Amino acid sequence: MNRRLRLWLVGVGGAGLAALLVAACLDLPRFGGDRHPYGDRAVRASLSRHTANTISSVNFDQRAFDTLGEMSILFAAVLGCVVLLRQTRDEHRDRPEPAEVARPVRGYALLVLPVALLTGLYVIAHGQLSPGGGFQGGVVAATALHLLYLGADYRALERVRPIGVFEVGDALSAAAYLVTGLAAVLAGTAFLTNTLLPYGTFNTLSSGGTVPLLNAAIGMEVACAVVVLLARFLDQAVEIEQDKGEGEVRAP
């Protein structure tokens, strides 16, 4: 199929889709309207379980089972990347060269690293109280480690980031989420029901029943997953080199 014909097809299909979507938009409830029946009920349920951040309550209490699925998607995607980005037979590993880093960059990166790491942990720990939570804080904490790659070099990053430990951490935290859910079953309720722990005092760190536990498990899972994921991509970019005279020849 040549490009002209393809563009023409995209144009016709896109115009049809656009017309349908616009027609659907005109029929949607008014933007900014006052009728949010599910939202109102979610807020009420969250307040009754002493969780100040309603979104955390939705994610780790009311829809905790969906979050289990979401976590599995993340886990499977990381597994897929690890398999796809492995070292193949016609490749070898080069020791990364020590890199020159401008002094201000190095100083700034080393200064910000602990602050960023602490911020990530803070966002995870306060997930049930303030905006944020395991997913957001995990990404912040994991990227904080990679400031070492910018501020020093790849070898420094590899020293503070033993991949095996993070892979085990990823699996352990995924298991911790499951076990917390199973504990509810053992207690005689449904899987992942938030009736196990006391709900605590509203707006304190220990409020919300199992929400902080699940939140912490997700935070650790996301942090480990992002570290493993970035490690695979960085390995491809920095360490893994194609053997001479192989892959290039196979290109048409």
Added chain:
Amino acid sequence: MHVLPYLVAVWIFLVGCYGLATSRNLIHAVGCLAVCQSATYVLLLAVGYRDGATAPVFSDVKPGSRPVVDPVVQALALTDVVVGATVTALLLALVVQVAKRHGTVDPDELSELRG
């Protein structure tokens, strides 16, 4: 005027689709898919918005003192972001392998199958 946010979502989605269809670079195509996906964030947040409302977080707002936006769609948007990020990572890993095996990232040149 009250359909404008929904129409913005539609526009972002269609722009992403156009980019996907005309892309000449797989990395660019992955970026276009991310653009398509960001249309769903706009749509979800637009559906959940309420006039004059604040975030559904009660650490510094007294419950019941102000209207809050719909927390359910915000949680869905969070799920959406996570799934989007994982899909992007997986597709980029595939692109790395395609570039290594075929020596090109132009989808038009990737017509033959190879083991």
